[in-house]
Amino acid sequence: xxxxxxxxxxxxxxxxxxxxxxxxxxxxxxxxxxxxxxxxxxxxxxxxxxxxxxxxxxxxxxxxxxxxxxxxxxxxxxxxxxxxxxxxxxxxxxxxxxxxxxxxxxxxxxxxxxxxxxxxxxxxxxxxxxxxxxxxxxxxxxxxxxxxxxxxxxxxxxxxxxxxxxxxxxxxxxxxxxxxxxxxxxxxxxxxxxxxxxxxxxxxxxxxxxxxxxxxxxxxxxxxxxxxxxxxxxxxxxxxxxxxxxxxxxxxxxxxxxxxxxxxxxxxxxxxxxxxxxxxxxxxxxxxxxxxxxxxxxxxxxxxxxxxxxxxxxxxxxxxxxxxxxxxxxxxxxxxxxxxxxxxxxxxxxxxxxxxxxxxxxxxxxxx
Numbered sequence: 001x002x003x004x005x006x007x008x009x010x011x012x013x014x015x016x017x018x019x020x021x022x023x024x025x026x027x028x029x030x031x032x033x034x035x036x037x038x039x040x041x042x043x044x045x046x047x048x049x050x051x052x053x054x055x056x057x058x059x060x061x062x063x064x065x066x067x068x069x070x071x072x073x074x075x076x077x078x079x080x081x082x083x084x085x086x087x088x089x090x091x092x093x094x095x096x097x098x099x100x101x102x103x104x105x106x107x108x109x110x111x112x113x114x115x116x117x118x119x120x121x122x123x124x125x126x127x128x129x130x131x132x133x134x135x136x137x138x139x140x141x142x143x144x145x146x147x148x149x150x151x152x153x154x155x156x157x158x159x160x161x162x163x164x165x166x167x168x169x170x171x172x173x174x175x176x177x178x179x180x181x182x183x184x185x186x187x188x189x190x191x192x193x194x195x196x197x198x199x200x201x202x203x204x205x206x207x208x209x210x211x212x213x214x215x216x217x218x219x220x221x222x223x224x225x226x227x228x229x230x231x232x233x234x235x236x237x238x239x240x241x242x243x244x245x246x247x248x249x250x251x252x253x254x255x256x257x258x259x260x261x262x263x264x265x266x267x268x269x270x271x272x273x274x275x276x277x278x279x280x281x282x283x284x285x286x287x288x289x290x291x292x293x294x295x296x297x298x299x300x301x302x303x304x305x306x307x308x309x310x311x312x313x314x315x316x317x318x319x320x321x322x323x324x325x326x327x328x329x330x331x332x333x334x335x336x337x338x339x340x341x342x343x344x345x346x347x348x349x350x351x352x353x354x355x356x357x358x359x360x361x362x363x364x365x366x367x368x
Contacts, residue, residue: 036060037069038182040194041157042147043077045178045265045276052164053321054112055279056180056194057157062142064331067118068158074115074185075160078108078213079129080177081170085264095256095290096196097264097274098175103217106177106260110169114160115185116140130168137163137319144313144323148282149295150303153312154326161320176276178263179213195261197273197283202292203250208261216260224253249294256291279315279322 037059044055056077059068084101092099100106110129117123120141127133139161145152166173182192193200193209200208204227211219231252234244265276273281285307288296300307313323 035069035191037158038073038184038191040180040182040192041145042197043178043180043194043263043277044146044279045176045263046271046278047166047267048163050166052166052169054162054164055320055322056114056160057143057145058160058182059158060145060155061152061332062145062156062158063326063329065328066120066142068120070116070118070120070158071123072185073191074113074183076114076181076183077112078179078181079110079112080106080262081109081129081173081175082107083175083177085175085177085266087266087268091256091290092259093274095274095287096259097276098266100177100260100262100264103260104214106214106262112162114138114140116158116160120158127164127168130164132165132168135165135168139320141320142325143320144311144325146279146311146315146322148308148311149284149299150308151298153308156325159320159322161322163319174267176263176265178265179261193261195263197263197277197281198287198292198295199261202294204253204257205261213260213262217258220253220258220260224255224258227251227253254291280310282309285309 039060040056040058041060042055042057044053046053054077056075058075083106085098086101087093087098089099108129110127112130113124113126113128114122115124122138122140125138127136130136139159141159142156143159145155145157179193179195181190181194183190190210190212193211193213195213199205204223207223208216208219227247231244231248234240234247263276264274265271269275272278273283273286277283284295284299287293296307311323313326315321315323
């Protein structure tokens with residue numbers, strides 16, 4: 001009975017620290033999405049001739065034709081052009097593209113804002129902080145999802161593609177810090193966030209989606225302290241070890257996580273993840289090489305062998321670069337039940353069964 005009570009206490013601690021399931025970014029975080037058109041699926045930034053190409057994708061697993069519910073939202077990409085970035089920490093460069101010296105000082109020098117009509121056509125655009133905004137080319141509409149992951153093959157996204165002349169940035173600009181958000185047009189409430197690809201898609205980072213970029217380093221430190229205490233408690237008892245294994249893999253903040261969720265791009269090095277992101281980048285494999293392997297494992301499970309390492313549609317050589325969209329098909333419901341309550345219930349049933357088995361064995365021994 002003590003073992004069962006201990007497990008229930010641990011279970012309540014874990015459930016209390018699970019990130020909210022109503023919001024998230026990067027495709028599969030979270031499993032449940034209440035406002036699908038506010039769900040960011042990817043941020044790309046790379047050079048092309050004398051242009052910088054910026055792509056923001058939203059609305060995961062899209063198959064149905066429009067109209068959609070796009071007018072309530074503002075799609076934003078922010079760029080910090082002033083914060084110092086260093087590149088001498090090899091582990092942080094491999095994981096994040098570099099090191100932001102003062103993460104609390106991150107603030108946007110450039111604010112790109114896009115609003116769409118419900119048919120995906122452009123409603124409004126603004127490019128605060130960029131010179132010659134009339135020279136920026138913009139395309140909006142439905143395209144193939146460029147994410148290399150079997151679950152999202154033969155699926156579309158709603159894309160906003162911009163070709164920005166390098167001359168629109170300050171002369172000699174070498175470093176960019178970028179992050180995207182979706183805000184509600186009516187009141188400015190932040191609904192979603194994206195920075196480095198495959199970051200907030202990890203379950204332990206769900207809470208970052210509504211935290212401003214310059215407050216995320218502090219929020220991660222606080223979350224590290226909370227999750228470390230819970231993990232230490234779960235490790236103390238044999239009864240809670242199954243739960244601890246799940247918790248450590250999915251929710252524990254690691255020492256290398258204490259970095260704001262932003263994308264770093266520099267022209268000091270060749271482009272490609274984690275230095276910005278190119279369309280062909282296999283981010284599931286690239287992030288696994290530096291500590292986040294959940295998506296790569298799922299791509300083997302769902303996609304079979306050999307694992308897919310290229311997109312399911314070819315990219316275009318010219319603007320807007322993304323693959324042509326898949327034909328319209330009926331849309332599957334987006335609000336499916338999340339998996340983690342069933343996992344926790346299963347663990348609870350295992351402990352309950354073990355307790356009942358022990359009671360039965362004890363009674364048999366007493367009867368002899």
